[in-house]
Ligand SMILES: O=C[C@H](O)[C@H](O)COP(=O)(O)O
């Protein structure tokens with residue numbers, strides 16, 4: 001049965017095909033956990049969600065830039081102070097570089113405090129000669145091959161880990177951690193020969209920050225960088241349990257995060273995921289790969305943004321280096337001709353995955369940069385704007401993507417490969433990328 005926005009309910013998706021959902025052995029156990037989740041306090045409040053919506057509307061109108069980033073698959077074990085701090089720090093440092101070079105205010109949106117579910121290409125994989133179910137994110141099963149059975153208790157664990165992560169993030173932001181004047185926050189292991197040009201820019205940024213400090217510092221509301229949370233709305237029973245009716249606005253919000261997005265593998269027009277997300281009052285995102293046609297995009301836009309509201313919908317393109325030219329101009333035209341004021345984001349990670357000689361999944365810094373440059377240029381040529389970027393990154397010194405100033409090659413990937421799913425930029429690669437984005441969008 002077709003539902004309209006008036007008849008939409010958080011559960012209406014249940015009558016539609018839902019891709020990428022785990023199959024649990026014990027339905028009663030799942031239901032008991034969901035009942036508990038429905039009673040637990042929300043992680044965010046509608047006012048914050050609405051505030052983000054307003055900021056995204058400004059970004060869609062060209063007055064701000066959105067930086068979205070964080071782990072591919074957030075791990076329960078990474079719910080630790082130092083790891084959370086490092087993630088926040090790298091995002092804020094990227095933001096300072098983009099603000100300084102790009103001359104634009106930056107919205108910080110973490111893939112954090114709930115990015116626990118992963119869509120996968122296959123259902124099983126071979127490990128040590130044995131066929132096992134794939135890892136689908138800590139909210140569903142464990143990375144260790146012995147823990148691949150979906151376990152409903154993980155839904156509660158996900159809620160609690162997200163709450164602890166968000167609690168720490170809020171304390172860091174409120175406590176002044178986001179104040180980036182401290183020189184130790186900028187320590188990088190780059191040498192002058194490798195990174196002369198970047199280090200000069202960094203000196204300029206430090207000088208500007210010192211100047212602002214001498215003037216008495218930034219006003220409170222600018223000093224503490226606000227951080228919003230986001231994750232893929234993949235596990236629909238969990239997301240439904242986090243959805244609450246807000247009587248003041250008469251709308252439903254998912255209060256498990258400020259922003260939710262639908263992935264490339266679950267964006268079927270008549271599928272459960274679009275049905276679920278279309279009724280939320282949150283600002284939402286949609287991943288758009290090369291298989292999206294202008295015709296399909298028109299239908300998707302009519303479903304997700306019938307009110308044509310700036311800030312409502314962020315389209316996150318992810319084509320792969322060399323592939324945007326064939327797809328993007330038609331999509332830009334489709335959105336424009338239908339009057340949807342979408343915010344265009346570029347995710348240069350998900351179209352650029354490949355397998356290194358040793359078997360590890362990786363992405364090359366050069367491919368990531370190429371896609372960003374191509375997408376920024378195509379937007380400009382079409383009279384549009386790349387107003388956002390979306391990265392898988394971490395503040396840890398991991399070795400998952402090749403390239404960058406430190407010249408990581410495939411042989412070096414083994415050294416500190418920690419991602420449970422896809423490769424992330426490390427801190428040094430993320431900062432280098434931010435320098436380049438600042439130049440690109442100036
Ligand atoms: O992050 C995105 C997807 O979950 C990931 O690319 C899927 O990886 P797979 O193709 O190895 O399943």
Ligand SMILES: C=C(OP(=O)(O)O)C(=O)O
Nearest residue numbers: 119263264265287318350
């Ligand atoms: C799965 C993801 O991306 P995509 O849907 O674009 O493949 C992701 O961003 O985690």
